[in-house]
Amino acid sequence: MTESSLRERQKERRRARIYSAAIELFKETGFEATTATEIARASNVSRGTFFNYYPYKEAVLLEYGSEVMERLGEHARARLGAGVTPLEVLLEVWDLLAEENTTERDLFPPLAYEVMNPNPERAKTAYRALPLSGVIEIILQPMHEAGQIRPDMSLARISNLIADTYLMVALRWSAYGTERPLREEMRLALDLLLGGALKRPEMLP
Template sequence: MDSSSLRERQKERRRARIYTVAIELFKRGGFQATTASDIARASNVSRGTFFNYYPYKEAVLLDYGSEVMDRLRDRAEAQLQVGTPPLTVLYEVWDLLAEENARERDLFPPLAYEVMNPNPERARTAYQALPLSKVIELVLKPMHQAGMLRADLSLQRISNLIADTYLMVALRWSAYGTERTLQEEMRMALNLLLEGAVRRDALPGGPVRP
């Protein structure tokens, strides 16, 4: 192994250690209360080294969100390949994401806010790291190809609207809560959205069901 490959492996291991320590600290003490200095100290690196890998604290959460999106995409692809109906897959992905967000309730708001960051570069980075709309597009593509979705909206537009709705409903639930679980809130929102996105003659006996 040449020296450059060794350095790259060392950098990858250091980044992985910083990430793992940071997420543990966020879960234990809360995102807002955990500082970059706390993460650096617990990772046995300097504060400057932390910022070499993560230019701002929220960037750690983007890695976390990216991992969640990868798991959802893998699950969706596997289900579609074995012939699971797209709407069933969509509801399953929706539920899994809601369960993750409810379990890590303290991590979701700062992660979601990054997508709306007033700094365009940070917002773009967050959007690319959290491609929920791409996962939804993957799931709905067979329905689009079969002509089961509205023709006046593109598949990308429909997927973006569904993803944006998830973001806003989850943010409101995380901040204020309701008498319903996040999964219940999300299913209500998805039912409403799909009844507007799917052609009425494509619905099996009325409102969309998972």
């Protein structure tokens, strides 16, 4: 092993240690209450080293969210490849995401707020790290190719609207709660969205 590759592996291990310590602290004491100094101490690095890997505390959450999106994308591709219908796959992904958000309820609000950060560069970074609309577009692509999606809107726009709706409904649920579990809230929202996204009868051939 060369010296440069050894350094890279050491950096990867250090980053993983910082990430794991940060997520554990977020869950134990809450995101807002956790400081960069505490994360650094828990991961046996200096505060400056923490910021070398994560320029701001929310960047740790973006890595967590990116991992979730990657798992959802892999699930969607595998299920579509197995012949499951796109709408069934969309429901599965919707439910998996609702389950993740329910389990990690305290992590979702600061993650969602980062997508809406007034700093455009941070908002753009968050949007790229959390490509839910891209996962939805993958799922709906077969329906688009089959002419089952309304033609007056692009597939990308429909996917973005569905992803944005998930974000807002889940954020409201996480912050305020409702009588329904998040899974039910999201299914209701998806049902409403699909009623507008699928071709209306007068548009059918």
